Amino acid sequence: MAYKTILAVVDTAENTRQLDAFVAALAQQFSSHVVGLHMEALAAVPLIAPMEMPDPATIQAVQDVAHKETTEAGRIFSDSMAANGISSEWRSFVSSVGYSSQSSLQSARCADLIVARQHNSSALSDSRADIDNFLYESGRPVLLIPHILNAPAPIRRVLIAWNGSREATRATFDALPFLQAAESVEVFSVDMEDNDSEKASLAGSEIAATLARHGVNVTVTSQEKLEGIAPHTAIENRLADNSIDLLVMGAYGHSRWWEMLFGGVTRTLLDSMTAMTLMSR
Numbered sequence: 001m002a003y004k005t006i007l008a009v010v011d012t013a014e015n016t017r018q019l020d021a022f023v024a025a026l027a028q029q030f031s032s033h034v035v036g037l038h039m040e041a042l043a044a045v046p047l048i049a050p051m052e053m054p055d056p057a058t059i060q061a062v063q064d065v066a067h068k069e070t071t072e073a074g075r076i077f078s079d080s081m082a083a084n085g086i087s088s089e090w091r092s093f094v095s096s097v098g099y100s101s102q103s104s105l106q107s108a109r110c111a112d113l114i115v116a117r118q119h120n121s122s123a124l125s126d127s128r129a130d131i132d133n134f135l136y137e138s139g140r141p142v143l144l145i146p147h148i149l150n151a152p153a154p155i156r157r158v159l160i161a162w163n164g165s166r167e168a169t170r171a172t173f174d175a176l177p178f179l180q181a182a183e184s185v186e187v188f189s190v191d192m193e194d195n196d197s198e199k200a201s202l203a204g205s206e207i208a209a210t211l212a213r214h215g216v217n218v219t220v221t222s223q224e225k226l227e228g229i230a231p232h233t234a235i236e237n238r239l240a241d242n243s244i245d246l247l248v249m250g251a252y253g254h255s256r257w258w259e260m261l262f263g264g265v266t267r268t269l270l271d272s273m274t275a276m277t278l279m280s281r
Helices: 013-030 056-083 102-109 126-137 166-174 176-181 205-213 231-241 257-261 264-271
Strands: 005-009 033-041 088-095 113-117 142-145 157-161 184-190 218-223 246-250 276-280
Touching (some): 005 013, 013 033, 013 056, 033 102, 056 088, 088 102, 166 176, 166 246, 176 246
Parallel strands (some): 005 113, 033 088, 113 142, 157 246
16 A cells, blocks of 8 residues: 555645655655645735726736746746656646635545645634645545654654544554554554443554554553643653654544634644644544
């Protein structure tokens, strides 16, 4: 199993420069074909008071700026992939609904893995919400690159945030190519409760046994909830203490990532992410 088709979310020229190095490294590792996807939104129609007539000149100026950004992002992407000898294609669409369009969603749903870069700002802009909603609706695993990482490095140490949920299970198996290639994988659970099939102290042991049969070098760790220590803090501490390269976790919720989707542990971790993070839903 490998990620043979990678879709790179190319939103701005600045992000493209940062993202391409990571995408190229992944494509070389898995012998992947890379699809660069960019959505150019139609310019909103400004109105002129008092008659509220649209201003054609302003509309055209805004659209020209957007198209220039598209052209520059496409050039950077194509040059980077060609320089690394990677099979690739560039897909750019113009749509009034941006990344929520069916053309972008169909491209995403035919990929093995989606790669996107975390934005520097924690503020939720319209464009960021648009991309987040697109990634949420794609139905594919998403690899997020933290903005603090400037250059790719081998993924040697992986941490799976395990709670036995459907989402965590999906993320774990979606991450299998990374897990098999890693030097060490830790299944880490926090504040688990006893249930009919497993004691809290043994949380993660069965999924670890399954992963071991796939050739994964896996260990299991569980931690009781400590007073004053939230689950996301326990995970963050584990990431730092073990110099983790990749965090694997489920994504939860019903709508946009940063508004409603990633409540609780997931949202807090993403806001302060220090390692690449693979999420599935």
